[in-house]
């Protein structure tokens with residue numbers, strides 16, 4: 001509510017989006033049924049602003065919409081040609097920084113990176129691939145860590161620390177050498193107290209933290225984002241505030 | 251697709267570091283091949299067995315670049331084809347062959363031909379006829395300019411059909427949900 005008692009709102013690509021005090025642009029947009037591409041944002045965790053895939057434009061400046069507080073009367077662009085190109089490039093960079101061989105990935109079809117790329121019509125990473133060397137950690141009897149696909153979103157770090165109270169994961173290094181590590185003296189997942197029921201097991205948007213033995217139980221082609229594009233499903237993931245049903249009438 | 255007066259679009263295809271799966275998927279367009287053949291004719295391709303590529307409108311390349319011969323063939327295609335298309339996961343990002351990229355080439359050959367337990371008295375092949383392997387497998391666009399990418403392992407027959415019909419109709423090829431797949 002504004003001082004005059006009106007519902008506060010901002011403009012997103014010309015549509016009126018109402019918001020509650022304290023909501024970020026992406027929260028309000030998703031709650032009102034507008035999709036902005038995103039990867040490291042997760043409705044249950046504090047925004048992190050690291051992947052920049054949710055970049056929008058406000059007054060000619062580009063900002064991550066997951067960390068941008070909504071303000072009454074603000075004009076936000078998320079769909080211009082320029083932003084689409086930026087979204088594509090950001091996602092393409094994530095692909096070439098790791099090793100993403102989707103045909104042999106357990107997560108293919110359920111993967112958010114892949115689904116966001118499909119949605120952006122990305123046909124190729126187009127950049128030079130770095131082909132980094134990132135050995136997997138198969139030490140744990142029930143869980144595989146496939147570091148080649150990590151996009152450093154820190155969702156597992158946040159989930160393990162904030163929800164599971166375990167601190168199993170951390171990021172180490174800077175810039176291009178930044179990587180995910182396991183908090184154990186040996187550095188091996190088997191020497192942590194992670195459990196398959198942990199929140200950290202659920203949140204990885206890509207195919208890094210994998211339950212062993214179940215990866216191909218659902219055949220490729222019949223998975224979540226094979227059925228419907230991520231943009232059409234994202235709203236289902238957004239926590240919704242009680243609506244009166246007519247906020248998004250513009 | 252029935253304007254008989256139009257000259258046929260000349261298409262060349264090849265498989266580099268690929269498995270021929272993309273070509274098989276191409277053949278999976280089944281009876282639509284007849285419709286296609288009214289509009290196109292093949293130059294160099296495993297379908298014709300023509301060994302070198304002449305001037306063409308479209309080049310479809312399956313597979314990435316894993317050896318010196320792949321580089322020569324790719325350059326021949328680039329020189330002769332107005333539109334060059336990377337077809338399939340291996341052409342687009344190196345695919346399965348590129349999964350050797352973090353292994354030293356010498357060690358890799360050693361293991362495959364010498365120390366692998368099922369081999370009796372293996373040795374690394376060194377016939378001068380054999381093209382030299384590259385230390386890393388590369389996607390096509392890292393070697394020459396690629397005009398379009400058609401991902402998938404392999405791209406489905408429907409994706410290939412949509413791509414080609416868009417291209418032949420003069421539209422920018424667009425796959426969209428359900429046809430765009432990296433797996």
Ligand code: SF4
Nearest residue numbers: 100102105108111207
């Ligand atoms: S994590 Fe996603 S993008 Fe990466 S290989 Fe797996 S399915 Fe593909």
Ligand code: SF4
Nearest residue numbers: 150151153154156204
């Ligand atoms: S393992 Fe997954 S959840 Fe953790 S930082 Fe990497 S991509 Fe994010």
